Structure formats: structure tokens, C-alpha cells
Amino acid sequence: MNSSVQKLHHVAQKPSSKIIGLMSGTSLDGLDIALCEISGNGRETTVSLEEFITKSYDEHTKRYLQKIVSVPEVSLKNVCLQHSWLGDLHGELVLEVLDEWGVNPTEIDCIASHGQTIYHAPKLQHGQADMPNATLQIGDGDHIAQKTGIITLSDFRQKHTACGGQGAPMAALVDQILYAHNNEERILLNIGGIANFTYLPAPSNTHQKTATIDTGPGNTLIDTAVNKYFNKPFDTDGEIAQQGSVQSEALQALLTDPYFQQPLPKTTGPEQFNLSWINKKLDQKGIDNLAPKDLIATLTQLTIKTISESIQKVISKNSPPTLYISGGGLHNPVLMNGLAEQLPNCQIKNFASIGCNPDAKEAVVFAVLANETLSGDGFMIDPDSSEKITFGKISFPD
Ligand SMILES: Nc1ncnc2c1ncn2[C@@H]1O[C@H](COP(=O)(O)OP(=O)(O)OP(=O)(O)O)[C@@H](O)[C@H]1O
């Protein structure tokens, strides 16, 4: 037997594995690196987050990625170069943090790498009837495996679209096995660049089904406008939004986007929600005189409104869920207070109270997806079929 296949066979049979989850999200703030100890599989899965860090991208890296991320027409040469370059970079960052943590790479059973989404094109967004749901992530897995000497699973979203899904959100698959609770209705809300949630009704609630959705912009519009008008990467602690006031006419103009009324399932990205989208929506209503701080307050309110309205649509009025929040938006008090105001019946908690470090959640998701591919049966993505599927492509270091 080939030695890497033998290693894989061994890892798949271990009662517990050390898996590193890697996530480079839509905000382009850096690479989230989560070292997990994972035992069991399916509903028996348990995860212990042993270490976590976000390795921030420097300005040069961020600007280089911005050349192609979510841009519809780019240099194919850049895409080709960046696919390999980012794989190498992610491999180097893994080696760097393992050294910082005092962990030998030989102790790691595998890496689960999400990569960087450079274009997300569900049918709803690309609008070409003859084309399938499509999504593209870069940061090649072979490069990560070569750099680190560690078996690497990557490119998790392709199987989702190949099986008829929209390529996202995928966190719900993991949320269901790790966080569904017998007596509590739960919403797991992640506010990253894009906001998404998983609704986990308590099993006793036979009227409601598990649901998942990208609600629309999380931080992406706030970040992009703060960057343009204040030359900062994001609105630290919501300070700018607090100085501005929400302009209701502008808010209504933004809320007219049909995405917000589309039924589930739906997913989106910065390809749709970006600076030109803001300008177009405001131009259509003849609004051209918003003070920058009022724009930030209005965009923050847009995130609050679209998240809370999406939540209201799926939950049962009689048994309001507890909301567990993760992602960078958790650090913005204006977002948090706004959600509490709009969802007075829901208890709001930090995801840490049932899971792990809220900034690590998505990286852990990909570690669990890899664990299931190696040692489990997989996940059901079609509620009308019992067929289970696994995700990720396997790269060997040799
Ligand atoms: N102290 C803070 N105050 C306000 N906002 C913050 C703060 N810290 C982080 N954020 C926001 O969180 C964002 C990063 O969030 P996160 O890392 O969850 O996003 P992501 O994983 O890149 O996105 P996605 O989940 O959509 O892929 C930052 O760009 C910023 O907008």
C-alpha cells in the first residue's frame, strides 16, 4: 500500500484526531487557524479547541487578494499565480504557528483548508438559467500539504454544488451534529463579512425544520464604506456608527433589494453586496448627500434589520429561540444592541457559552467536515433523501 494511503487509513481509524481547520473569510482580515482534537463522528462527534489564532494578512497581501476577490473580470494570470501562492502562504503560516505553539507538525493528523473564496455564484446571483450553482476557492491543497508535510483536505464547497446545493452556507451541517439541543430552540448566528445562521428547532417542535441562510451583508458593507471614507479597515467597536444617525429614506432604498425577500435556501457574497451596490441603490432614489458617519450608521442598521427579519421569518412565535452569536460582528456593540432591540423575545448569548471561541467557529466547521470525510458516513444535504455525502479533496505530502 502507498505510504500516504496507509497513513490516511491509520488516521481514519484513530478514536481521536488532531485536525487543523483553516478559514480565510470574506473580510480578508487574515487566516483563522484552529487546532482541534476531534473524537467520534456523526452525532457522537466531540471537539476540543486546543489552540486558535488569526494570522492577520499584511496590507500587501490584502491588496493582492483584493485584485481578484469577488471581481467579475480579472487577469487569469493573477488567478493562476494566487492559487499556488496562497496555498504556499497558508502552509507557511501553519508551520509558523505550530512552532509558536510548540507543536511538532508530525503530531497533526490532517489540515482542513477552506481557502479563500474568490467568486461565489449561486444561480440566484449569476442568473444564467443554463448554468449551475458555482463557487470558487483558491489556496491549493497540494501546496499546503507539500509545505507542511501534513495530509490536507481542501476545496470543500465543490461537492456541495455538485450535489445540487448552492455551495454555502455549510456550517449548518456541523451545527446540527454539534449543537442541536433537546429542550432549547437555537439560532447560531455568525456575523462575518456576510451574515448567516442555522436554525435548530428543539426536536419536540415538530412544526419547524432546521434551516440555514445567508441573510445578506454582515460587516462587508460597513467595512467597505469605513475603508473608503475613514481609511480604516473596520468600524472599531461601532464608534463611527454611534456618532452617526440612521437615515430612514436611505435604509428603505437599500432594503428594496429583492435578495432580502427571496425564499430559502439562499446564499450571497460581496459579488452582490459591495460599494457599487450601495451607490446604485442610493442613486436610484436620488440620495447623494449622506454624511459618511450617517452612511455607516445606516449600513449597520441594514445588517441589524436584515438579520432580524430573516430570523423572525423562520422561528416559531410561541417558542422564541436563544441566539448564539459568533464572527467578528460580535465585537461591534451597535450591531449587538440593535439585534437585542429588534428581537426582544430572543435571549442573546455569546457562542462561547455552548461552543468555542466565537472567532474560531468557521475554522472548526471545516475541521469537523474533514473528520467526517476521513472517519464518518458524511452528511445529508437533501432533507428528502437519506443519501449521505462527504466533502473535501485529499492532498498527500509525497
Ligand atoms: N472590535 C471590532 N469592532 C467592530 N467590528 C469588528 C471588530 N472586530 C472585528 N470586527 C468585524 O469583524 C470582521 C471580521 O469578521 P470575521 O473574521 O468573522 O469575518 P470573515 O470570516 O472574514 O467573513 P465570512 O464569515 O463572511 O467569511 C471585520 O472585518 C470587522 O468588520
Ligand SMILES: CC(=O)N[C@H]1[C@@H]2OC[C@@H](O2)[C@@H](O)[C@@H]1O[C@H](C)C(=O)O
Ligand atoms: C462562499 C463563501 O465562502 N461563503 C461564506 C461566507 O462567509 C459567511 C457566509 O458567506 C457563508 O455562506 C460562507 O461561510 C460559512 C463558513 C458557511 O459556509 O457556512
